[in-house]
Amino acid sequence: MSTASIKPGRVAVIGAGPAGMATALSVHQAGHDVILLERYPQARPAGNILNLWPAPIKALGLLGVDTTDLGAACRTELRSASGRVRARVDIPEDVVRRYGGGFIGLLRPGLYERLLEALPPGMLQVNRAVDGFEQDETGVRLRMADGEIIEVDVVVGADGIDSLVRRTLWGEAPKREHNLHIFGGYTFDEGVRAERGRFVLSHNRTVQGSWTDIRHKGRDGFQWWVLEAHDARREFTGDRHATATAMGAHFAAPLPQLIAATDPENVQHWQLRDRKPIKQWSKGRATLVGDAAHATSPYAAYGAGMATEDGYFLGRRLAGVDLSDYTAVRAALDAFEAPRKPHTARQVQQAWILGQVFHHTPALLRPIRDAILDHTPFLQKVIGDSSGEILAQIAAIDEAEHRFTAIRRPEER
Template sequence: MNTSQHPIAVLGAGPAGMAAALGLIKAGHPVVVYERYPQARAAGNILNLWPPPIKALQEMGVDIVDLGAPCHTTFRNAKGRVRADVRIPNDVVERYGGGFIGMFRPDLYRRMLAALPDGVLRTGRAVTGMQDHGDGVTLRFADGEAVETPVLIGADGIDSMVRRHLFGPTPKRPHNLHIIGGFTLDDTVKTERNVVVLTHNRTTQGTYTSIRSQGRAGHQWWVLEAWPDDRAAPADLLEHAERLAAGFPAPLPQLVAATSAENVQRWPIRDIAPLPHWSKGRITLAGDAAHATSPYAAYGAGMSICDGFFLAQRLAGVDLADTDAVTKALVDYETPRIPHTREQVQSAYVLGKVFHHAPAPLRPLRDFVLDHTPLLQKQVGERNPREIVAQLDEMGEGILSPRAAGRR
């Protein structure tokens, strides 16, 4: 059977899966996205995106107008002293509508779903098995159906069955942290507008950021603390969050108090240790299936969207009947992405350790260093903008206009 005549198959309709589909459509390939749930649904409410994924979304045809609030990011101590100022170059801010975009996660899903052509997304389709037979991949579904595809993209999350098929069991790595977050569109709380304020006291991170949702201004917030992975969640999430937020300056306590209980969620923080490879034959990974990341990176969804961009860029113009060409394209896709995402995953893991698992006697010394040296400014305030600019440069002009090979 000539599987090159069949659509590329993407498993999972999260940001990675939808971005892969949109990017590949832009690259000229037919695509089908299989989602095991009855509908594509956002996993949570709060989200922020840096300029590279905004550029990717724009290139993929997603409407990014008024998608979120453009924000300037600072790290502060519990008294409000700035420890790091993330200074995105002005030309990047102007071109991509802000340095850090605060948004409502379901809004991003709606925009990406709206950009998908009819018939691309197929829900309620649970895959039970797969086989790469050299000239294509056979997918088997719970209802007994089998379909052929020239390329399979596993964008099926941290518990990815595609990753397990390729590389065997990959245990999740608990950080022994949890995050409680929420959002409010209550405009009576006085705040600094268009900012992300990441504040740390001795044991807890308290953060708030401006958002926009369907034309309305609001805020999202979260508190993050050490919490054993096997410990039950607090009985009352909002009450627990209010107690943690009380240790921070205004307006964080007021924003938490203005939030309805139904708009509060909790996530235990886990990742997977970075993988040495994402691809094997005609199958590859994207998003959390490849590089599940702690929220400390503030880049999990953003990296997932960029995966779709770079995957499409590498497969643009490739004859899907040519196994060698497909295999090379998938290796070319993963080769620069693995070190980039590994650095983000490991950096987030280390930051969680530094801020939440330092021994109590060392915390005053840690905070003195962060308050009185440029360490955090260099590690976060200056390095992040350099990486963002480098990523934008690596993306080239678009999916069909990659950066010249000699400049890679």
């Protein structure tokens, strides 16, 4: 059935982060009417540093987002603090050529700008807080903070780790504290000498120190972060730049130099936390995407990427679906989340496990751990040979796009 024979439904997406904007674009391409509701005065990035792998880059392009010169093409290496290579993420050369590298390094505001440019006029509504919603088989009714009631066929919670939609569907659930904190920043200082085209993730006995090449609005620079164990019950009140300088001091160049070259105003700090994967994302006419569904530690370096993929796949599943038909909506939402849950759960859990291994291993065992990482292929097998997951997501996008093309309006083919 082509989308030309389906009456457009109405979909509300709550939250204008990467998950929400990607969802809005994909659902719009599927032929439905979309309102994207953002509680703040503007769609605002939470943080600066960002990495994107090939699959979300492919999805962005298919959603009409301009990915030209979006970030710096990088290859990933895991090293010891002294600079010894422990593992490399090996991605086939044809994938590197097609998507601008094994992954790209960029600043988060750059991705937001490209997504916002792609949104149709009037789709994004800011200063629009949702207080709650009710649903039945006939539709969804959103209660807005200003008292307005908005009726839609489907509601999508792209509203982050503290998601109202998730809480409404599945109740309260505690966040999982990693007892880690991270300091990150970026610099465009041309005086720092560092390899281009690299993402270097390194560890000493207690600290992760990492840096990567970036591109932002046509400028070359670098982003970096340092991460260590920290009791989440204790509020950090120190100087962010000074603390990051001390944490990075014993790593190989250029990490100490990058930290030194960073304006203290461009250094951020946050605690690492996530939520354990849930068995089901959708209920009735509501579903979840991004951190609302699978809040992920930055240790996975895949949070924004998975959020973008979620949005892409959800829109493709709603193509050709009569959203007034409750049974059809349920089938589409189930089909959307079924392949996404195992993929995202693996990333969430791997990020959790890696954080525990690198930062919460008992002190007496750390030399043994590091000897294993330095002298065995363990790390290469766990992380380095991860291109299979990346290729699987690219293949899933190809399959979804083939299905989508087959049901689009004939005049759009």
